[in-house]
Amino acid sequence: MAVLAPKATFVAQALMVRSPNQIAWAKLKQHTLAVYGGIVLIVLYVAAAFADLIAPYDFATQFRTKPWHPPSEVHWRHADGKFALPFIYNTVKVRDEAYQAHYVEVSPQNIEYLKLRFGPEFKEAPREYRLRLFPRGDPHKFLGLMTMERRLFGVESTDALNRPAFFLLGSEQLGRDLFSRLLYGARVSLSVGLIGVTITFTLGMLVGGISGYFRGKVDVVLQRLIEMIMLLPGFYIMLALRAALPPDLGTVQTYFAIIFILAFVGWAGLARTTRGLVMSISQNDYVTASRALGVGSLSLIVRHILPQTFSYAIVVASMAIPGYMLGESGLSYLGLGIQEPYSSWGNMLQAAGTGNDIKSHPWVLVPGFMIFITVVAFQFLGDGLRDAFDPKTVLQAKKGAA
Numbered sequence: 001m002a003v004l005a006p007k008a009t010f011v012a013q014a015l016m017v018r019s020p021n022q023i024a025w026a027k028l029k030q031h032t033l034a035v036y037g038g039i040v041l042i043v044l045y046v047a048a049a050f051a052d053l054i055a056p057y058d059f060a061t062q063f064r065t066k067p068w069h070p071p072s073e074v075h076w077r078h079a080d081g082k083f084a085l086p087f088i089y090n091t092v093k094v095r096d097e098a099y100q101a102h103y104v105e106v107s108p109q110n111i112e113y114l115k116l117r118f119g120p121e122f123k124e125a126p127r128e129y130r131l132r133l134f135p136r137g138d139p140h141k142f143l144g145l146m147t148m149e150r151r152l153f154g155v156e157s158t159d160a161l162n163r164p165a166f167f168l169l170g171s172e173q174l175g176r177d178l179f180s181r182l183l184y185g186a187r188v189s190l191s192v193g194l195i196g197v198t199i200t201f202t203l204g205m206l207v208g209g210i211s212g213y214f215r216g217k218v219d220v221v222l223q224r225l226i227e228m229i230m231l232l233p234g235f236y237i238m239l240a241l242r243a244a245l246p247p248d249l250g251t252v253q254t255y256f257a258i259i260f261i262l263a264f265v266g267w268a269g270l271a272r273t274t275r276g277l278v279m280s281i282s283q284n285d286y287v288t289a290s291r292a293l294g295v296g297s298l299s300l301i302v303r304h305i306l307p308q309t310f311s312y313a314i315v316v317a318s319m320a321i322p323g324y325m326l327g328e329s330g331l332s333y334l335g336l337g338i339q340e341p342y343s344s345w346g347n348m349l350q351a352a353g354t355g356n357d358i359k360s361h362p363w364v365l366v367p368g369f370m371i372f373i374t375v376v377a378f379q380f381l382g383d384g385l386r387d388a389f390d391p392k393t394v395l396q397a398k399k400g401a402a
Contacts, residue, residue, distance in 0.1 A: 024311070024388040024389050025388070027387060027388040028384050028385065028387075028388040031383070031384035031387060031388065033380040033383065033384065034380050034381050034383060034384020034385070034387075034388075035384070036377075036380065037376070037377035037378065037379070037380030037381040037384070038377075038381050038384075040373065040374075040377040041374070041377050041378065041381065044186060044190060044370075044374060044377075045190060047183055047186060048183065048186035048187045048190050048191075049143075049187075050143075051180075051183035051184050051186065051187060052140040052141065052142055052143075052148075053140075053142060053148075053150075053151065053152050054151075054152045054183055055151065055152075055177070055179065055180035055183045055184065056137060056151055056152075056153060056154040056166055056168070056177060056179065056180055057137065057138055057151075057154070057165075057176075057177045057180045058138040058140065058180065059176070059180055059181050059184035059185075059341065059342065059343050060176070060341040061138055061176060061177065061180070062174050062175045062176055063163075063165045063171065063175035063176070063177075064174075064175050065092075065093065065175070066091065066093070066103070066165055066167075066171055066175045067171060067172070067173050067174060067175045068101075068170075068171065068172070068173060068360070068361050069091065069103055069165070069167050069170055069171040069175070070103065070167070070170050070361075070363065071167055071168060071169055071170045071363060072088050072091075072165070072166050072167045072168070073088065073105070074086050074087075074088060074131065075087055075088065075089070075128075078128070079107070079108040079109070079126075084128070085130055085131075086130070086131045087128040087129055087130045087131060088128075088129050088131065088155065088164060088166055089105040089106050089107045089126065089127070089128065089129070089164070090105070090106045090124065090127065090129065090164040091103040091104060091105050091106065091164075092104060092106060092114065092118075092124075094114075094117055106124050106125075106126050106127070107126050108126045111125075111126055129155040129156075129164045129166075130155065131153060131154070131155060131166065132153065132154065132155065132156065133152065133153055134150045134151065134152065134153075135150070135151060135153070135154045135155065135156040136149045136150060136151075136156055137149060137150070137151035137154050137156075138151070153166075154166055165177070167179070169182065169363055169366055170361070170363035170364075172348070172351050172364065173351055178348075178363060178364075178366060181343040181348060182343075182345070182348070182366060182367060182370065184342075184343050185343035185344045185345045185347075185348055185367065186345070186370070188255065188328070188338055188342070188343070188344035188345075189325055189328060189329065189344050189345040189346065189371070189374075190325070190374070192255075192258060192259055192262070192324055192325060192328040193320075193321035193322070193324040193325045193328075194321065195259050196259045196262040196263050196266070196321075196324040197266075197317050197320055197321050197324060199259065199260075199263040199267075200262075200263045200266045200267040200270060200320070201267075201270060201313055201316075201317055203263065203267045203271075204266075204267040204268070204269075204270030204271040204274060205270065205271070205274050205306055205309065205313060206301075206302075206306075207222055207226070207267070207271040207274075208270065208271035208272065208273065208274025208275040208277075208278060209274060209275075209278045209301045209302070209305060209306050210222065210301065211223060211226075211271065211275045211278075212274065212275035212276065212277070212278030212279040212282065213278055213279075213282050213297065213300075213301050213305065214297070215279070219275070222271075222275075223272075223275070226268045226271050226272055229264075229265075229267075229268040230268045230269060230272070232265075235327070235330065237261075237264075237265055238261050238262070238265060238327060238330075238331060239331075239334075239336065241261045241264070242257070242258070242261060242331055242336045242337075243336070245257055251338065251339060251342050254337065254338060254339065255338065258327075258328055258331060258337055258338075261327075261331075262324045262327050262328065265327075266320065266323070266324070270313075270316065270320075273312075273316075274306075274309055274313075277308075277309045277312065278301070278305055278306070278309070281305050281308050281309070282305060286304070287300065287304065287305065290304060311389035312389070314385055314389065315382060315385045315386045315389060318378055318381050318382035318385055319378070319379070319382040321378050322374070322375040322378045322379065325345075325371065325374065325375065326371070326375070328344065328346055329344070329345055329346030329349070329371055330346065331346065332344045332345075332346025332347040332349075332350075333346045333347065333349050333350060335347075335350070345367040345368075345370055345371050346367075348364075348367040349364075349365075349367050349368055351364040352364040352365055352368065
């Protein structure tokens with residue numbers, strides 16, 4: 001008889017008193033990439049929820065004299081070289097000999113050059129605009145409840161005509177702050193995936209559960225419907241359904257229309273897989289005993305059978321959310337999704353429509369980079385959940401500890 005080492009005995013005892021969900025959680029924490037992916041997603045969703053506070057400006061605020069402004073340069077020293085709290089200078093647009101536009105700071109080092117370029121009419125004097133925490137800015141409703149004028153960071157100025165702007169990631173073609181629009185756009189792009197998957201999985205699991213439990217004619221009819229939907233090319237169906245809607249839909253109506261379209265396209269595959277799982281689970285003894293006790297069919301499906309498929313559903317949900325995000329981004333990029341002035345990561349990418357735009361203003365690719373980061377984070381999290389909820393992996397962990 002083999003004698004366990006003290007450490008192995010402790011691990012075996014710990015695993016014996018844990019539930020399957022606790023073991024899955026412990027295994028998920030050991031999956032480094034899944035943990036990093038989860039942290040990234042938490043940061044993104046928190047930033048989206050508090051976008052009104054974090055964003056320096058409203059998503060529609062325009063600086064008409066500063067289109068395609070590069071990221072602002074933050075200074076830490078005064079003109080005399082002494083250390084200073086972070087500040088920026090105002091900028092003005094000038095054109096070089098090749099008639100290419102660029103921005104020059106109104107700083108002591110550049111003031112003579114600017115006077116030479118613009119002549120006597122240039123009256124602006126160099127001024128340092130300090131970056132502050134919680135300065136007054138564009139009014140907003142904090143969490144949709146309380147009206148506030150304070151933003152997390154930014155600059156304050158009473159000059160309404162030529163006020164300085166702090167562009168953390170630059171500005172786009174209308175002079176709107178890219179970082180602010182990125183945060184507001186995250187609300188759309190990130191929530192579409194969650195709401196769409198919720199609808200898809202509710203519909204897919206319910207239809208799949210009914211089909212797998214009742215079988216017979218009900219199963220045949222539902223499976224033929226599922227097969228018809230699965231045969232249709234998903235992206236083209238999204239385009240066709242969106243084109244069939246009125247073009248003058250409001251932003252809120254467009255938002256929910258996109259969610260409905262994505263959910264309509266995505267539920268069939270889950271229903272097919274859930275059917276197979278339910279057909280297997282419905283053969284268990286506790287299901288037969290529940291029938292004998294008079295438990296209703298719908299109650300038996302919803303309360304006793306479908307919960308046994310949740311571990312699979314959680315994994316598939318985490319892997320499916322990126323698909324919904326990409327679907328919304330694709331529709332918005334083509335001009336069929338969220339419309340201006342509201343932002344989503346998809347319609348923000350319209351500014352990167354040509355190679356010349358990307359070459360001249362590379363910061364317009366930031367929304368695409370955020371889509372990439374979010375999709376990768378969901379993929380890492382999905383891989384970790386798949387390993388954590390894999391029954392074979394859990395059993396191997398118990399067996400190895402024993």
